[in-house]
Amino acid sequence: MIEVRDLKKTYQMGDETVAALAGVSLSFPRGSYLAITGPSGSGKSTLMNILGGLDRPTSGQYLFEDEDVSHLDDDGLAHFRNQRIGFVFQSFQLLPRYSALQNVELPMVYAGIEVKERRERAAEMLAKVGLADRRHHRPTQMSGGQQQRVAIARSLANHPDLLLADEPTGALDSSTGKDVMALFEQLNSDGLTVILVTHDANVAARARRRVGFRDGLIVSDEGAKS
């Protein structure tokens, strides 16, 4: 079970206080597949960043299974991100100097895994996303859809418990977007917990649970809650 309670995130902009999250509570069991929707600036990415351990809430609690993530220090969060979380970004965020294989290896390097093992695992992950034959290509030598699949392979490298994808198809055309979504569905059906942010109603409709955001608050929550 992953749970956030009364999560708030505020930014001080001069005299004004901006609430990116104004008290969000949400819980979901392992194996869930959530789609988060909402207008721009409603706090979707802010929640994702906190769930991913990239950011800390101003107040509220974050419980990841039995672990209280809100109390981790910088190194603790780094370890948490490395071991528990897989992150997929809208803009792929691949390192341009590295090959597909090396990009996928990166989380395993920070996990202290030996070269031989992580090469094998990276190759395995690339095969899983259908890029076995592109492992020595650099990001600039691949299409957007291929790059995003490399990024997905990277997010899977350390066998995370939670996959976070913030508008993963935002930079892709609709047909490649569909391929990527199919990949997420496949991963979810293999048991991985997936949360994705999307503006695409069709994409959201396919998720088992849909959470709607507005002004830093959850305004709708539909679908399976088991």
Added chain:
Amino acid sequence: MKSKDLIRFAASAIAAHPMRSALTSLGVVIGVAAVVMMTSIGLGAQQRVMSAISGLGSNLIIVSPAASRSGFAAQAAGSDISITGADAEAIAKQVEGVAAVAPTVRGQAQLASEGTNWNSRIEGVTPDYLVARDLTIGQGRMFDEREARQGRTVAVIGTTVARELFGDADPVGKRIRVGSSPFQVVGVLTSKGQSGFGQDQDDIVLGPLPAVRSRVVGRRVKGDTVQTIYIKAASEDDLSRVQEDATTLLRERHRIREGEDDDFQAQNMASILQASQAATATFTILLAAVAAVSLVVGGVGIMNIMLVAVTERTREIGLRMAVGAKRSDILIQFALESVALSLAGGILGLLIGIGGALLIAQLGSWPMAIPSWAAPLSLGFSMAVGLVFGAYPSWQASRLDPIEALRRE
């Protein structure tokens, strides 16, 4: 995270911009090369002076007319030379612990023998000169006291003179002309080779003091005066006492009152050695300081490029943090990059410095002297430069906020 992976990350970042990396290291290359070359030149100069001084003879005190009164012009005129053969005799008789006293006059003279000419130094000496200057006879013999007193025109020649005038033939017994006077060769000195000052010590003719004074250098040295008195102390322990006693005796003989300056100067080898060592040490420190400044300039260059690299690679840093890099991993990665750049520059600079020192030694017929601490010191220094000047950029990289870093274009 394993340290070899950190090294790999740093190496690949450096290799990604070979030209930029090379230019960044250039400052350190030049700095280290300069330090190595400068210290090697300083040390070479010191060794050269030391071998020159010790080549003069051990436990030696050199008495010469006071510098103030025997400027070049005065000496050339022969008017003011203050020390005499009688002074030398008095020292030999009255000062204890003296192994040899050798009054000397010298000049330059044209030599001739059987149609061959050669220009050489000629010194008018007493037999004790050999003892004072640590010289030995290789062939024939030294002239004796009696021959010297009688003003006999006999000579002992150095091996260079022997070769130039007689080739392979035995010079002993042959006659040579020194200027316009005929001398008979009675002996040949054992070769001493080049002195530390670059002078051929075998290019010399020794004759009895009275004969040389009257026939060769007569116009410049009047009466009983000599240009130098060499005093050899019996042992190193006697050296400073002999110098003091000889100075006191000469002041008495020259009727110099309390408080007046000496009209001669007495120097012993130990003090000359010390003075020259102090001088070359200062010189070396000065050169090294100048070189160290260029090393700092190199460090600033590295810092500059590292700051640029952190800005350029902000997104990379954010991504690394997102996939699990700790702040310390980022810090170490960038610090390693900076140290590697600097160290590579240091290694190259060391090689260039050694090469340059070799070249200078060749060109200046200088002893090749790379101090043993040059390698560890310059490598240690360049590592320290990389660490110090890489610290701030690396720290900046490690303090980045991952979310902001990932958003950066």
